[in-house]
Amino acid sequence: MLAYLGQRFLTLLLVMLVLTMVIFGLMHAVPGGPFNMTQQPLPPAAMANIMRKYGLSEPLWRQYLNWLWALLHGDLGIPFEDPTTTVTGLIAHAWPITLIVGGITIGVSYIGGLIVGCVSALRHNTWIDWLLTSVVSTAGVALPSYVVGFLLITVFAVKLGWLPAGGWGSPEDVILPVIAFALYPMALMARYTRASTLEVTYSDYVRMGRARGLSDRRITTRYILRTSLIPLITIMGPNIPNILTGSIFIEATFALPGLGQYFTTASLQRDYPLIMALVLIVAALWGTCYILSDVAYTLVDPRVRIEGLSR
């Protein structure tokens, strides 16, 4: 197992390396640098100074290697937009917010989706199924999260005044963002769960279990759910980064000071160190989620075991 994990992470690192090179090249390929964005063009001497200070006058490959070297020492650089702090510092401040909102959302949407999907499938062709499918699965995918957020703010914050419209200070700030954010993934989760469970319900071994007189409860838990929930892992894991990227929109809607804001501003302002750091985080997150979900799958499904491991 360890060897397998080691190999996967190594591959991940390599891929990430390639990715950073691509992004680095891309950033610098665009005309205009981080300091051409201001209204008044700087005098050439000042410009040259700044460029030198940030190492921007060196050849590209050397800039990349400088960055890489600094990275290996845990130094992500200084953001152009705010030279008083470090990239690490900026991210450290914003990261928890995104994590909290995203984490709660994932929890709510996954668990909610699983429950809705299961109930819906087990009560196939009844009004419960119909209701859950139309309401949750349908309504959830009709509107993008930020529009839902917008509607929620309008109703609950502006008109009714029950909940705050945004900002980050008290626990209630989490409620509306999470609701808006979680609808779509919950609807997707419910759909997948329902489909998977239905498929299993009509399979041979479930029929045979019934033919042996096993109780409905036993059939439902050991035969249906245990097998139908397994394939969902392959979706749940890799979907986490997907969901989290949506936080860009949610954070904008609810004015949450998370990482989302940096995604938009960093690239607009050509804040190279910040961009690279963000890309790193995203890639690392994604890759790790993939690896972990693969591993989880092998642990849970007896049919899929890593070579060389005995029962």
Place this chain on the structure above:
Amino acid sequence: MTSDTASDLLKIHDLHVSFPLERSTVYAVQGLDITLKAGERLGVVGESGSGKSITAQSVLRMVPEPGKITSGQIVYDGTDLLAQPESRMRRIRGGQIGLIPQNPLTSLNPVITIESHFVEVLTLHLAMTKREAVVRTVELLRSVGIPDPATRMKEYPHRLSGGQRQRVMIALSLACEPRVLIADEPTTALDVTIQAQILELFDDLVVRNNIGAFLITHNLGIVAGHCDRVVVMYAGRIMESATVDELFELPAHPYTLGLLRCVPRLHATRTRSFHAIPGLPPRVTQLTAGCPFAPRCDRVTEQCHNETPPLVDVGGGHTAACWHPVTLTAKEVVA
């Protein structure tokens, strides 16, 4: 050949099963009468769509949606199974009536061990403790020829071959000592050599435990070698019912005769082409009078189209549903 009703184990009487679909209704089984005795291996033969599997499923009251048993009785142990509450049926399934399914590769729960499959039913139907159940499982697996059963049973189903899985299914179906066994095409999905082994096993177990068994198949060879009596089904009805010897020596129904003729002979003359019954078996969507086989029969008359032939005795308990039963011996006709 006395009809000794005392040893009647299971009696299906006038069974009707239909499938109401969106645009039509398929009448899968129409008026079926079958009697099964203890210790008897009853072959149920027919082409795909003849209703044989549905019959088996009806006995367990597990006809898949949207199928419904519309009328009839299935009498087992003095009670009509079709009138029992579901809770009683659940105890009967597995406990009194066992099922060996067609496809062993998909009939076991892939995420629980072989042992678990057995322990589940043994604790349920025979009220054993887990320890007792484990011991019994080893015995059962050994009796069906699984080598090293104590270790094998800890495995998951995907680690076993098709033949082994079918043995497991057989053991599982017999685990709770049922008195009736339904084997629904148990060897169709297996290699020929494995087929032979499985069928021998089947014979042995049925005889030893005095079980009444339905052997559902479309393979006449299997019927010839492993059944005591046979029932031939077509379009949801019984065309002929006889002992194995009688069926093969003196087939009475033209359909049976046709089926026998279809079997290729090893020592036939080279010019003889394969025999086939022209046309295709029907999916019955209308209930009209007349023999269902009439469109394909070479002995057909006007009467066959207009009046449904009842099952008549053609000699010593051998029945056939035909207005013009065949009277020559099979050998004569086939030669």
Place this chain on the structure above:
Amino acid sequence: MTAVTVPVPVTERRSSSSFWHAAWYRYRRNKLALVSGVIAVLILVVGIFAPILAPYSDSATNLNAVLAGPSAHYLLGTDQLGRDLLTRAIYGDRTSMTVAIGAPLIGAIIGLPVGILSGWFGGKTDFVSLRAFEVFTMVPQILMALLLISLFGSGLGKLVLFLGITAWVGFARLARAQYIALRDRDFVQAARALGVPTRRIVFIHVLPNAVGPMIVYFVQQIPATIFTAAGFSFLGLGVQDPLADWGKMINDGEQYLQVDLMVALLPIICIALATLSFSFAGDGLRDALDPTSR
């Protein structure tokens, strides 16, 4: 005749025309999919014929009738610059559809050949492709597109281009998987063994089976793209003024909620309608083209 005789069903190999006919029949029977499909097509049509259907021109403003309610002149009212909301919605339809269809199209054009060729050549080419898939999946499409737009500028054309470019991986993966699955299928081998020429195999046997999932995937990308495009507009990085776009309209309308609900509500309804209709149509297509799925 006593009973209806039905011919033996299903052969593994499906000839082109009967396959599509059967699929069409199945699709038709699914009421939800049918209605959704009709609506989806209507939405497309409106987008195409926008200049003809819209009562006013795209940029016509009337500063005397700002944020007016519905009237005979302005069927659904006006927005903050006195533009007819109905017109804006219709042109917004055109913009959204341009992106929603254009971007996946670009993605397909890039991705499908890559996927198929990767499967065809196998070996080193395939290896490189798979690594490329990994690299490009590491950063989610939205972020990548965001990066590109931030670097190279926004606007309708660039939006379509960048969303399209970042969508290629999905199509490539699918195409490759389809190719590999079909290449090894029995009926392809059988056709080969019978000496059927390669071109015929590809067009009559392989493509109808492969095209199905690809069409479904394409249609399923449409709602997602609508969301993403609207989202970018929401952030100010999408379509720019004076071009109409539903996402942008919502964004603009946010400020005027107290005064005029319709300005924001109309585009919301439009998005929901478009998304739902394409989603259900996509689901219907999937079920119609592959009857084994439930």
